[in-house]
Amino acid sequence: METQSVRPILIQVDQCDNVAIIANEEGLEQGTMLSNGIFLQETIPMGHKVTLADLAQGDAIRRYNQVIGYASEALPAGSWVHQFRVELPKAPQLDELVYDDHPPQTLSPLEGYYFDGYRNPDGSVGTKNLLAVTTTVHCVAGVVDYIVERIEKQLLPHYPNVDGVVALNHLYGCGVAINAPAAVVPIRTLHNLAKNPNFGSEVLVVGLGCEKLQPELLLNAEHEPIAIPKQQIIMLQDEKHHGFQSMVNEVLTQANVLLGRLNQRSRERCPVSNLVVGMQCGGSDAFSGVTANPAVGYASDLLVRCGATVMFSEVTEVRDAIHLLVPRAANAKVASDLIAQMRWYDNYLAAGQTDRSANPSPGNKKGGLANVVEKALGSIAKSGTSAIVEVIAAGERPQRKGLIFAATPASDFVCGTQQLASGITLQVFTTGRGTPYGLKAIPVIKMATNSALAHRWDDLIDMNAGTIAEGLNSIEQIGQQLFEMILAVASGRHQTWAERWGLYNQLSVFNPAPIT
Amino acid sequence: METQSVRPILIQVDQCDNVAIIANEEGLEQGTMLSNGIFLQETIPMGHKVTLADLAQGDAIRRYNQVIGYASEALPAGSWVHQFRVELPKAPQLDELVYDDHPPQTLSPLEGYYFDGYRNPDGSVGTKNLLAVTTTVHCVAGVVDYIVERIEKQLLPHYPNVDGVVALNHLYGCGVAINAPAAVVPIRTLHNLAKNPNFGSEVLVVGLGCEKLQPELLLNAEHEPIAIPKQQIIMLQDEKHHGFQSMVNEVLTQANVLLGRLNQRSRERCPVSNLVVGMQCGGSDAFSGVTANPAVGYASDLLVRCGATVMFSEVTEVRDAIHLLVPRAANAKVASDLIAQMRWYDNYLAAGQTDRSANPSPGNKKGGLANVVEKALGSIAKSGTSAIVEVIAAGERPQRKGLIFAATPASDFVCGTQQLASGITLQVFTTGRGTPYGLKAIPVIKMATNSALAHRWDDLIDMNAGTIAEGLNSIEQIGQQLFEMILAVASGRHQTWAERWGLYNQLSVFNPAPIT
Ligand SMILES: [Ca+2]
Ligand SMILES: [Ca+2]
Ligand SMILES: [Ca+2]
Ligand SMILES: [Ca+2]
Ligand SMILES: [Ca+2]
Known part of the structure; x- marks a missing residue:
């Protein structure tokens, strides 16, 4: 045997495990002797598993003191346990899970830790002070992108306490089965996105007009509706708009008002809770x-x-x-x-x-x-x-x-x-x-x-x-x-x-x- | 009756139709007399339908000489046929459709029309001359957006014959059931997107490395693989990359090569075919x-x-x-x-x-x-x-x-x-x-x-x-x-x-x- 120049590093999570992972950045070569006297049967790359004992075909492979699978062939100690040698066990049967009502004890409280956040009217606290422009439908995304670029260049420099502007563009809102039972998921998601604490309980809504996800639905989808003044909802199909620049100007005007309000805010010391x-x-x-x-x-x-x-x-x-x-x-x-x-x-x-x-x-x-x-x-x-x-x-x-x-x-x-x-x-x-x-x-x-x-x-x-x-x-x-x-x-x-x-x-x- | 100031405009698509649509921009008011002597039973907005004859409940409503639904209540001539008064007919039964092998005759050929397009090596012709950056997975979208902005500002001005750069960002590529039968649709779509004739048979691929949609799959998904030199596939996890700027520089270098080639092209007169x-x-x-x-x-x-x-x-x-x-x-x-x-x-x-x-x-x-x-x-x-x-x-x-x-x-x-x-x-x-x-x-x-x-x-x-x-x-x-x-x-x-x-x-x- 040649002298080993590399010290093998193995991570065995639990002492009952019959595999460990190789932590050496270059992996370990065939023939390397591990600290437990086992020789590697083959070269094993970093992060991959080695058997710590002889496994017969069908034997359970244990990691985290759990069965992660079964050996699909005999794996003598020192073998590489790659994906093709591991048979997937059945998933835990949901019907057989029993709750025994012995949850972990409450961890001891920790006090005296704080962070500097933005307090919102609804009691939540943000880590940033952002203007959000949400949308009812993807049809308006191009217009919103155009306007957000204008806000970033022209308006934001005047509001140094505002951290930025976020377009909540998405691929939902129309051309979707809005009455399907599962539609509750995307609708609720878009509603709650607009409520994220980093938007300071403020939001600008840009909609089209003919979409399935109407602003009323977006804003009232959940128990606590998003209550914003009517002028913060801008609909591009609104008859008052004569042309694209009219839409742009209305959004910019409203953005200016919100930015003014957001700019009044500053960070306050808040408990980590x-x-x-x-x-x-x-x-x-x-x-x-x-x-x-x-x-x-x-x-x-x-x-x-x-x-x-x-x-x-x-x-x-x-x-x-x-x-x-x-x-x-x-x-x-x-x-x-x-x-x-x-x-x-x-x-x-x-x-x-x-x-x-x-x-x-x-x-x-x-x-x-x-x-x-x-x-x-x-x-x-x-x-x-x-x-x-x-x-x-x-x-x-x-x-x-x-x-x-x-x-x-x-x-x-x-x-x-x-x-x-x-x-x-x-x-x-x-x-x-x-x-x-x-x-x-x-x-x-x-x-x-x-x-x-x-x-x-x-x-x-x-x-x-x-x-x-x-x-x-x-x-x-x-x-x-x-x-x-x-x-x-x-x-x-x-x-x-x-x-x-x-x-x-x-x-x-x-x-x-x-x-x- | 007051004198009518507005000339009613009705559009009846087929002479067998029993409804017509009101074309007047302001709609028509209750009591308006139509040219056929019918009086409107109620005010009807622009684009909406009016009955041209008395319909009993259950009668077929015909437009385009087709049944669009059934009257859900009695609708005397001059009634507004809005959505709640129309019962949805059954969809045509697919099993009952018979093909009789009498397709429309071939239309007479039209010659002598041309446009100026960009001819591609594969025989297709583009209407624009664009650099496309496609992606295997959404994980790289932020990096690609960053780079595309750099390309637009720093590189494009040197290539006046190139119309722009397009990031083919998408929300696919990982965290998806790539072996599900229906996965063929998004994979084929991304493959063929990269082949769009407006990209001049050139494409730059930016991938991550650990994603499910590997570049080989993206490029070879269909019968005609996308054959590009290896250096046009840039993987962010590649070990040669030390840090973000290294990734950016590699993409910019390759973009420069492609832009140089695209810049050689010019529009040629092509038949409309x-x-x-x-x-x-x-x-x-x-x-x-x-x-x-x-x-x-x-x-x-x-x-x-x-x-x-x-x-x-x-x-x-x-x-x-x-x-x-x-x-x-x-x-x-x-x-x-x-x-x-x-x-x-x-x-x-x-x-x-x-x-x-x-x-x-x-x-x-x-x-x-x-x-x-x-x-x-x-x-x-x-x-x-x-x-x-x-x-x-x-x-x-x-x-x-x-x-x-x-x-x-x-x-x-x-x-x-x-x-x-x-x-x-x-x-x-x-x-x-x-x-x-x-x-x-x-x-x-x-x-x-x-x-x-x-x-x-x-x-x-x-x-x-x-x-x-x-x-x-x-x-x-x-x-x-x-x-x-x-x-x-x-x-x-x-x-x-x-x-x-x-x-x-x-x-x-x-x-x-x-x-x-
Ligand atoms: Ca359509
Ligand atoms: Ca459509
Ligand atoms: Ca995970
Ligand atoms: Ca994850
Ligand atoms: Ca993951």
Whole structure:
């Protein structure tokens, strides 16, 4: 045997696991001896799994002390456990889940943490002071884009206390089956988007006139209607408009009035209980579940202890770990709501003749994730350890503070849009493969799951949790740093990379109903 | 009776019709005497229908010499036939449609018409000379938007022969059930979008790396792969990229090369047979089917006679007139393809627990359209009188020239995107209520169905067909003018209003499959 120049780094999450992941950035070569005396049967890339014992065909493969699948062939100790060697287990049967009413104990309260936010008339608090222009229908998007550019160039310089202007453009509003049962989702989403706390309870509505989603429907879709003066609703087909410039001028005039009001506002010291933070992962790898996501979970617990609202989401990515979430439900209603959301999605996928195996993506697999079970176990780590106090459907707003399951698709841009509608004012986004994700309405803190990405994308990634895998930091240390960065970003004291470059996704409203 | 100051203008499409529409801009008041001696029972707004004979409850209401519905109450001559007085008839039963193999005779060829276009290596001809940046996944949209702005400001001024740069951003590519049967639609659409003739057979691909829609899939999705040099595919997760500016620089470098090549091109005289024109209506009213749409139909016949390709679409809007389209199929295959597309959509709507009555929109109804049957009869007028030579599914490219039914949703922005993918290089868009619709990749000629709209929106509407209702022009005259404007716009000699203001919709790719 040649001398080993590389010290093997293995991450075994639980002592009962029979696989571990290789943390070395270059992977490990065939023949490498691990600290437990096992020799690698083959070369294994970073983030991928190695067997720690001899597995026979059909044996359970355990990670996170959970069965992530079954060996599809014999895998002697030191084998590479790639996706084609792992048979997908059945999803937890929803009918068999029982709630035993022993939720986690309430975490000890944490006091004395504050951030500087914008207080709104409705009691919510924003992390930014933005003018929102919402729309009833995509037909007006071109006009709104044109006007937003004019607002940015001509008006904003006169209102230094306003952070920007956001066009809530979307692909809904007409040419859609607005009476289909599932249409409630996009309509509620658009309604609640306009209510996001970062818009200061102000909003300008631009509509066309003949669309299915009439302004009355958009504004009154939910229990608490959006009450705005009539002049803040501008309809392009209104007979008073003679030509395009007339439309532009009316919107600019109204924008000026709102900007004047928004400009009067300033940041005030607010308790952290006024924060609403969304957690998401995207472009995950095998490190997500051992570095960034647990660190996010630690920060999530800190936020919950401060009385803040924390949302986690991504139904298809928690589906295979639902048996671990149901026991964390604060009460039987929450447990049954959790199961109902899983069932809704099972049916939705079945109607499209597909299933949960559609996730993970090729990049997830390249990053070492064998299947959706392994992905789910890593994904739920973002939720920390506290009780789940409420479940909300896509685009709903929570009634409670604490840890909320906001049922959204896992798609990064859809989850982002839906959490925005549910009222988040900041999002934490973990990524192993890397994505330049950003939202214009709120700051997004991007955290790398591995140092290689954090170093390569040093002007896109805001925090590195990869040092956890290298043994340089504990989960608690990175979690604490993230908590502090959340307060700094929410206070406007620290800018995220997406904000600095102005990198923003478009809104992507979840519409499970047909279009016409 | 007081003296009548207003001369009543009625439009009765067919002499067998028992209703006519009121063409007077202010509508007509109760008591007005029509030229046939009938007095109005009530005041009727412009575009709405009046009964020309006494109808009993249950009597068929006829327009276009077709049954558009049944009287839901007794309607004496002179009554207002609004939506609540019309019972929706059953849709034509698809199983009962029989093709009798007597398609319309081939129209006489028309020669000697040309336009100045950009000839492509693949034989197609563009109406513009654009650089396209396509994307595999929405995750890269923020980066692409950033770069396109840089290209517009820094590079384009050096390439005077290039008309612009288009980012083919979309909300697909990941977080989607890419193996669901219906996923073929969005994947094919994105593939064919990149092939639009206005991009000169050149395209730059920006991808992330971990997405489900990998570049290989995007480029090879259809029979004729998009063959581009490897360096035109830029993946943000590529390990060679150290930071954001490295990504930006690589795209700018490649853009520069492509712009250099595109800048060598110039317009050449091409026969009209090289044109591919899409027809669409949006924000329709009761005039659509008697002014603009028949004029479009006339222009459509002229284009077909020149050997051009003409597409009409909007499945839910032709569904109720399918019995009039099947006899126009050029052969039995076309007839059965037409019926198959209707059936697909019936099933799609049923799966979403809705049906064809989801169309028309409130604005359509306000404009006088009682239901989807009446809308359909007006909508198919855009197709003219020629034989339908081919039916293509959403996002497919036709194999034949002549009149094509391109099966797309009726939604304006989705139909636009799908027709773009099917290769149109110009679109004609008729509207009665008015919409500022536009596409960045191709010119869109907007035609008003009524003069009121054309006058009010004189800097958004390119042509007025309302003079047909006023008796000032014939359908043939307006159709001929439209044909001439099509050639002028396709040649770059005339700019549409959307081009002048830069008003463009985002792309809205049809995805009937679930998202995850
Ligand atoms: Ca995720
Ligand atoms: Ca993901
Ligand atoms: Ca995600
Ligand atoms: Ca239409
Ligand atoms: Ca349409």
